[in-house]
Amino acid sequence: MGITKVDLRGVEPGLPGWQEARAAVTASLLAHGCIVITYDALGQEGRQALFGRALPELFTLPLETKQRNVSTMGKFRGYLGNKDAEVDNESVSIDEPTDKGSIHGFANLFWPEGNPEFCDITLPFAKNLLKLEQTVHRMAMEGLGVQEENIGSHLCSLTHTLRFWHYGAPKDTVNGLSLKMHRDFNMSTLIVQHEVEGLEVQAKDGSWLSIDPEPNTFTFLAGELFTVVTNGRVPSCVHRVRMLSNRERFSMVFGCWSTVGGVVSVMDELVDVEHPLMYNPCRADEYVEFLYWDGLKHDDPLKAFCGVVDKGSSSSME
Numbered sequence: 001m002g003i004t005k006v007d008l009r010g011v012e013p014g015l016p017g018w019q020e021a022r023a024a025v026t027a028s029l030l031a032h033g034c035i036v037i038t039y040d041a042l043g044q045e046g047r048q049a050l051f052g053r054a055l056p057e058l059f060t061l062p063l064e065t066k067q068r069n070v071s072t073m074g075k076f077r078g079y080l081g082n083k084d085a086e087v088d089n090e091s092v093s094i095d096e097p098t099d100k101g102s103i104h105g106f107a108n109l110f111w112p113e114g115n116p117e118f119c120d121i122t123l124p125f126a127k128n129l130l131k132l133e134q135t136v137h138r139m140a141m142e143g144l145g146v147q148e149e150n151i152g153s154h155l156c157s158l159t160h161t162l163r164f165w166h167y168g169a170p171k172d173t174v175n176g177l178s179l180k181m182h183r184d185f186n187m188s189t190l191i192v193q194h195e196v197e198g199l200e201v202q203a204k205d206g207s208w209l210s211i212d213p214e215p216n217t218f219t220f221l222a223g224e225l226f227t228v229v230t231n232g233r234v235p236s237c238v239h240r241v242r243m244l245s246n247r248e249r250f251s252m253v254f255g256c257w258s259t260v261g262g263v264v265s266v267m268d269e270l271v272d273v274e275h276p277l278m279y280n281p282c283r284a285d286e287y288v289e290f291l292y293w294d295g296l297k298h299d300d301p302l303k304a305f306c307g308v309v310d311k312g313s314s315s316s317m318e
């Protein structure tokens, strides 16, 4: 059994096909925190321009140039590099990629004469990914019974990044592990693969499912903040990158975050007698700091950070 794949091309609220697609999206997110989607976000030419030209060019630039990619929005937002570790991967990221100025600012770091092709492709691509992300969030919220006005304010409270990854041919030639297993600590992620396999997600029974790098497919992963807003109903997806063919790989990741300093809370409708409140309101930037300093001390860092303490199990404290 693999992760469900759903075709969201032309699927809009109120049109035929919305309810069936919503049921499939909600069921897969509840089961795995993951869904694979067919969507028109990047045509063949755009795919070739980004994966075939811009990213290979960018990642062959000197390290000092790539390290100019810094973010004012918090830890883990700019250049990330692991080239000296047991894995060979690095990435750069654009804050607010649906803004033309952000994309130009990013391109100018690497192509001082500008790169109109990169900018002209990336802006509409990021806008398409934003629309897809909003569709998936809306489907999950509707599927769980959240009211329209709360869905609207949730969608308005989000910010975005577009991260580009490069993985060298795996150093670990037996297992091909190129990015360690992890949960994303943001709200959600849409992953775009190209030609080279790698993304694997963990099913509930602990087995690993690989996601084919088919063109026009996008993998939506719920992050830990999605678990908070859904009161624990949607698990954050555990995933990793494992490349069994001896090739380099590029991928693109559209990340969704709460606003910097914004408070993330469980949605009212998702707390009831059967589903008592699981998480206290929390700030994502504080969670990132917590993970950075204390994350490794805990099996479930999210619970340690903002989980509601079960009063029944605290009797030894009385």
Ligand SMILES: O=C(O)CCC(=O)C(=O)O
Binding pocket: 163, 165, 179, 184, 189, 191, 193, 198, 199, 239, 240, 241, 251, 252, 253
């Ligand atoms: O490159 C990929 O497919 C996955 C990247 C990833 O897991 C991440 O950016 O958090």
Ligand SMILES: [Fe+2]
Binding pocket: 182, 183, 184, 189, 239
């Ligand atoms: Fe990830």
